[in-house]
Amino acid sequence: MVDTAGMDNDFSLASFLEETHNDYEQTQRDLKEIDILIKQSAAEVERLAQRNSQVTSYTRQLQTNFETLPREDIKEAYEALNDVQQRLFTMRGQLEKLQSDQRNLERLAEFQRKMIELMDGSNPLPASGGRRRSVDQPNVIRVIQTEEAVRQGLVRKMHDSVASSISNFILQAEICQRFFDVNPDRARTELNALKSSAGTTFSNVKDFIFDLRPMMLDDLGVIPTLRRYAESFQEKNGVPVPITVTGVERRLESHIEVTVFRNVQELLQNAMSHAQATQIQIQLDMGQEQVTAVVEDNGSGFNVDDTLNGNNKTIGLATLRERTEMLGGELNIHSNIGQGTRVEFSIPIADEASN
Numbered sequence: 001m002v003d004t005a006g007m008d009n010d011f012s013l014a015s016f017l018e019e020t021h022n023d024y025e026q027t028q029r030d031l032k033e034i035d036i037l038i039k040q041s042a043a044e045v046e047r048l049a050q051r052n053s054q055v056t057s058y059t060r061q062l063q064t065n066f067e068t069l070p071r072e073d074i075k076e077a078y079e080a081l082n083d084v085q086q087r088l089f090t091m092r093g094q095l096e097k098l099q100s101d102q103r104n105l106e107r108l109a110e111f112q113r114k115m116i117e118l119m120d121g122s123n124p125l126p127a128s129g130g131r132r133r134s135v136d137q138p139n140v141i142r143v144i145q146t147e148e149a150v151r152q153g154l155v156r157k158m159h160d161s162v163a164s165s166i167s168n169f170i171l172q173a174e175i176c177q178r179f180f181d182v183n184p185d186r187a188r189t190e191l192n193a194l195k196s197s198a199g200t201t202f203s204n205v206k207d208f209i210f211d212l213r214p215m216m217l218d219d220l221g222v223i224p225t226l227r228r229y230a231e232s233f234q235e236k237n238g239v240p241v242p243i244t245v246t247g248v249e250r251r252l253e254s255h256i257e258v259t260v261f262r263n264v265q266e267l268l269q270n271a272m273s274h275a276q277a278t279q280i281q282i283q284l285d286m287g288q289e290q291v292t293a294v295v296e297d298n299g300s301g302f303n304v305d306d307t308l309n310g311n312n313k314t315i316g317l318a319t320l321r322e323r324t325e326m327l328g329g330e331l332n333i334h335s336n337i338g339q340g341t342r343v344e345f346s347i348p349i350a351d352e353a354s355n
Contacts, residue, residue: 017116024112027105034102041095048088055081061171165201169194214261222257223249223284226264230282237272239280247286256347259327260284260293263320267295267343270317275299275341290329292346301335308333320345 059077172194179187217225223245230241251257264282271277277299285292308318320343321331329347 020112020116024109024116027109027112031102031105031109034098034105038095038098038102041091041098045088045091045095048084048091052081052084052088055084057168058171061168061175165197165204168197169201172197217257217261218254221251222260223286225257225261226282226284229261229265230268233268233272239272239278241268241280241282243282243284245284245286248288249286252291252349256291256327256349259323259347260291263324263331263345264293264295266320271295271297271299271341275301277340287349290346290348292344294342294344296340296342298340301337301339301341303337304333304335317343 055077059081172190176187176190176194179190214225214229216228227243230243233239234241252260268280268282271280275297277297280295280297283294283296307316308321317331317333321333324331324345324347327347329345331343331345333341333343335341
């Protein structure tokens, strides 16, 4: 006698499994679409933020020259400022909504994936859906994400320093033009201010180039570069940054030197920008089998678990850890709120790497 009940159950399970598969694939398509929208919205927010900075700078310049500028120019400037700020507020709200929808879809996709694996354990799905990843693909994805985060950081620095300064140059030059015929003395004063601003910007550009890729890292290696960077950091921020080097000082493979420099660079910036540290020290040990670096500060400290598990898309400690682990290394963080931070990382050195 045929067990129709069992066949019905098998058919129902197969149908449900197929339906869940289809839903899962649709969720993945939705995630791809919303990712595109997020990138487009983020680009628009960045564009509007730059425009807002330019208009705000221009409005501030106008405030010092209300008596000499036409009322219509002042009116147009404030109308432009109000318009760009409203559009920026709207786009940021839209971006936050899309990011919230993305997180909800990711949770739904994870639930669907687990359901499919539970019903069809012999064919587990990757966390991101679609075809199975090759063994190396997760590392490739982390590299791409890290590079993208670095680019975002560079864009912010360019916008906040160089681009903003150049925008101010243009505004100051326009003000000088207005005063040449009616007030030559004021025009000379504005030109002197423009010259001073240009000198400051030139110095900032040199610092920016050094942060981007110090030439001496390729020419002299990581230790001289770190010493120079620590000196520059101390001069700029007024915070002592002693550096202690132990072991045999030598050149390492290029990718290891870059990683050590970038990690220390980011940790110093974190200690200054986020922890408001007044004392920072660096220790670097050039061992035979690994290079080990320690960056310790007396700043405000933080909750390590919350920081590493947070949804921070910028270059942060979680990214530093991933970057270090991709080279077979290890990164450990010790911090408590109000008790400073100590970050130690080590990267193995191949025997043939040292000269």
